[in-house]
Amino acid sequence: MDVTVIAESSENGLHPVTAQLVGAAVAIGGAPTVLCAGGWGVEDAVSISGVAKVISVVGDCFGSFDGGAWAEALSSASGGDVIIAAATPAGREIAATIAAIRGIPIVQDVTGLAPGISVTRPIYSGKAIESSTVGTPCAITVRANAFDAAGEDGSAEVSTVNQSADVAVAVREAIAKASERLDVAEADIIISGGRGMGDPANFSHLEEIADIIGAAVGASRAAVDTWDEIPHGMQVGQTGKTVTPSLYIAVGISGAIQHLAGMRTSKYIVAINKDPDAPIFGVADYGIVATWEDALPALKAELGKL
Numbered sequence: 435m436d437v438t439v440i441a442e443s444s445e446n447g448l449h450p451v452t453a454q455l456v457g458a459a460v461a462i463g464g465a466p467t468v469l470c471a472g473g474w475g476v477e478d479a480v481s482i483s484g485v486a487k488v489i490s491v492v493g494d495c496f497g498s499f500d501g502g503a504w505a506e507a508l509s510s511a512s513g514g515d516v517i518i519a520a521a522t523p524a525g526r527e528i529a530a531t532i533a534a535i536r537g538i539p540i541v542q543d544v545t546g547l548a549p550g551i552s553v554t555r556p557i558y559s560g561k562a563i564e565s566s567t568v569g570t571p572c573a574i575t576v577r578a579n580a581f582d583a584a585g586e587d588g589s590a591e592v593s594t595v596n597q598s599a600d601v602a603v604a605v606r607e608a609i610a611k612a613s614e615r616l617d618v619a620e621a622d623i624i625i626s627g628g629r630g631m632g633d634p635a636n637f638s639h640l641e642e643i644a645d646i647i648g649a650a651v652g653a654s655r656a657a658v659d660t661w662d663e664i665p666h667g668m669q670v671g672q673t674g675k676t677v678t679p680s681l682y683i684a685v686g687i688s689g690a691i692q693h694l695a696g697m698r699t700s701k702y703i704v705a706i707n708k709d710p711d712a713p714i715f716g717v718a719d720y721g722i723v724a725t726w727e728d729a730l731p732a733l734k735a736e737l738g739k740l
């Protein structure tokens with residue numbers, strides 16, 4: 435199986451999700467070729483276990499992001515029966531454009547893969563899981579944290595391809611992230627607060643725990659809509675970010691269907707809510723019926739001992 439992975443990389447280097455994409459490639463039996471747009475992240479990509487080859491794709495079009503131009507350049511640089519990219523905004527656009535250029539099918543937002551090629555993915559805002567098989571050639575985007583990351587003992591060969599394409603979209607300004615904290619879309623552990631936190635200042639209790647366990651801090655839409663201090667970038671759910679962390683801790687969140695749509699595929703869900711009938715307990719693996727004022731200090735003290 436000839437698999438091409440499009441690395442998630444930027445001037446800041448290789449994003450860790452790339453090792454998960456390689457894990458996904460290995461799940462369908464491929465030793466992938468990894469394409470690094472703009473040559474970013476090559477040094478780290480070569481050491482990902484299981485990678486057969488790394489191609490550094492350089493060219494004028496990589497000066498700023500234009501999904502169409504990047505897709506054209508990357509598509510010309512390598513073949514592949516299966517193209518795998520991350521289900522990020524950039525990854526989705528590039529993979530979809532490559533699929534259009536090549537006239538092949540694309541399956542977005544995949545959370546499970548097996549040889550064949552069998553794919554599973556959440557549909558209808560996560561209310562159902564679709565299983566299907568897709569023929570080759572095809573393109574697939576993979577949700578962050580859905581696959582285990584490949585190891586770091588690889589030593590792939592590297593080649594460079596100078597391949598540019600016509601740029602149709604010019605980025606005039608890139609606005610920095612509202613927070614320096616880990617983004618919920620990338621985190622393996624998330625602790626989220628809802629309207630039940632009572633006041634935006636109380637999110638500092640979530641941040642303290644996040645700092646202990648290396649988590650990102652998320653929020654429900656009610657929290658984002660109610661308090662200016664809680665930015666939309668933190669929102670998890672149907673109209674926020676879709677996340678699949680190993681652990682999702684929901685604090686003072688009722689568990690409305692639109693919130694569940696963004697986090698119900700988390701591997702483990704812990705809910706802290708004072709209402710025993712809160713719907714969040716319907717999806718939680720572990721539930722604590724208590725106020726956050728009681729539960730968070732105890733949780734923090736125990737985590738601090740680890």
Ligand SMILES: Cc1cc2nc3c(=O)[nH]c(=O)nc-3n(C[C@H](O)[C@H](O)[C@H](O)COP(=O)(O)OP(=O)(O)OC[C@H]3O[C@@H](n4cnc5c(N)ncnc54)[C@H](O)[C@@H]3O)c2cc1C
Nearest residue numbers: 628629630654655656671672673674686688693708725726
């Ligand atoms: C089109 C559409 C899109 C939407 N998209 C999203 C989305 O992307 N994400 C999203 O989250 N919502 C979304 N919503 C909103 C959603 O329907 C809910 O209104 C929202 O999720 C509720 O947020 P919440 O659980 O924080 O607040 P509430 O529903 O007010 O729940 C607060 C919870 O906190 C508990 N609580 C109160 N005090 C405490 C305490 N001291 N300790 C512990 N628990 C306490 C309460 O028991 C309650 O369960 C959307 C709605 C629509 C119509």
